[in-house]
Amino acid sequence: MFSESSRDSRWVEARVDLAAIRHNVGVIRRIVAPAAVWAVVKADGYGHGAVPAARAVMAGGAEGLCVALAQEGVELRDAGIDAPILLLSEQPASQLDAVVTHRLIPTLYSIGAVRAMTDAVQRSGRSGYPVQIKVDTGMNRVGVSTGGAVDLVRAVEAASPTLRLAGIFTHLAVSDEPDNPFTSEQVASFEDVLARLPNRPPVVHAANSGGALAHPATRYDLVRPGITVYGIEPGSTLREHCADLRPALSLVSRVSFVKRVRAGDSISYGLKHTFARDTTVATVPIGYADGVPRRLGNAAGLVLLGGRRRDIAGMVTMDQLMLDCGDDAVQIGDEVVLVGEQGGDRVRAEEWAEQLGTIGYEIVCGISKRVRRVYLD
Numbered sequence: 001m002f003s004e005s006s007r008d009s010r011w012v013e014a015r016v017d018l019a020a021i022r023h024n025v026g027v028i029r030r031i032v033a034p035a036a037v038w039a040v041v042k043a044d045g046y047g048h049g050a051v052p053a054a055r056a057v058m059a060g061g062a063e064g065l066c067v068a069l070a071q072e073g074v075e076l077r078d079a080g081i082d083a084p085i086l087l088l089s090e091q092p093a094s095q096l097d098a099v100v101t102h103r104l105i106p107t108l109y110s111i112g113a114v115r116a117m118t119d120a121v122q123r124s125g126r127s128g129y130p131v132q133i134k135v136d137t138g139m140n141r142v143g144v145s146t147g148g149a150v151d152l153v154r155a156v157e158a159a160s161p162t163l164r165l166a167g168i169f170t171h172l173a174v175s176d177e178p179d180n181p182f183t184s185e186q187v188a189s190f191e192d193v194l195a196r197l198p199n200r201p202p203v204v205h206a207a208n209s210g211g212a213l214a215h216p217a218t219r220y221d222l223v224r225p226g227i228t229v230y231g232i233e234p235g236s237t238l239r240e241h242c243a244d245l246r247p248a249l250s251l252v253s254r255v256s257f258v259k260r261v262r263a264g265d266s267i268s269y270g271l272k273h274t275f276a277r278d279t280t281v282a283t284v285p286i287g288y289a290d291g292v293p294r295r296l297g298n299a300a301g302l303v304l305l306g307g308r309r310r311d312i313a314g315m316v317t318m319d320q321l322m323l324d325c326g327d328d329a330v331q332i333g334d335e336v337v338l339v340g341e342q343g344g345d346r347v348r349a350e351e352w353a354e355q356l357g358t359i360g361y362e363i364v365c366g367i368s369k370r371v372r373r374v375y376l377d
């Protein structure tokens, strides 16, 4: 059933199953124990809604949260979430007072950031402020080099008692490829850094979802799963590892218009699709402005209507797309499932991703703000 509010406004909603998120955290916890779970709820909880997702992961047994941006951490604090929150990358200096005020744990990987953070903590009058260091072991995105890590740790220790080194971590580049030896190489570089430190920091971590599920050596003290918390596989090679996870998000709409077209008629922008036979076309009021990529135009069997898979006919437009329904009886108001379950069948975000040559992450993160999120529990 459509929620009351969506029925009144528009026939599109993203339903987020919070019980699925709790369940997924439980599955991950059992796999990685005794390591803890710090769930990643950046990018608005991968499109699921950061605050409800954060509450659900904590209820599922996560012990901390990770976000990309200071503003994302502030949003969680403003919603009353009290869990430890780790910022996964360095933040602009302008954000550091907010970081301290909201008790966010900064990640540092440069001397400049250590200094800026020391200043911000001193301005606040606090001391012993927890910070973590990120080491680049081969992803080459952000992090202190393995050669520079020990000096950076010393710099943080020299900033005591203002700062306190609470953890050290790295990030894995190919953990979704179980056979790729590069993960072991990253672990070896990370271990080498740990061995050169005067003391082992209180918390050591490395694993994203792929590491948590498929690479036991990366689990250390805690894991940082994101995509699997939402029930989506990090990559098709990890499908078996994800068998117990439940997708949390469904994207649902309704038929807004129905008509009969004739063989030889063409449809949508560019008239790129011509019907081979007379057929019924259902229009659905969802388009690329909502996060259904235009390139899904003419995708075969990707949308559920009347308990059957339908082809998208022609281009996806900004606000609407059309489905080829053959000779089936279709009515305005019939439920259309773009992601999720109907009639015993399920379309997964990963299926869209395969069609588009991308990953499930981009699909769920791409569902736009215009789509109301409705929470089921």
Ligand SMILES: Cc1ncc(COP(=O)(O)O)c(C=O)c1O
Pocket (backbone or CB within 6 Å): 040, 088, 171, 207, 208, 209, 210, 224, 225, 226, 227, 228, 234
């Ligand atoms: C540093 C870091 N850790 C953990 C994650 C979670 O990754 P995943 O969603 O693959 O579990 C991310 C996400 O990109 C990340 O950037």
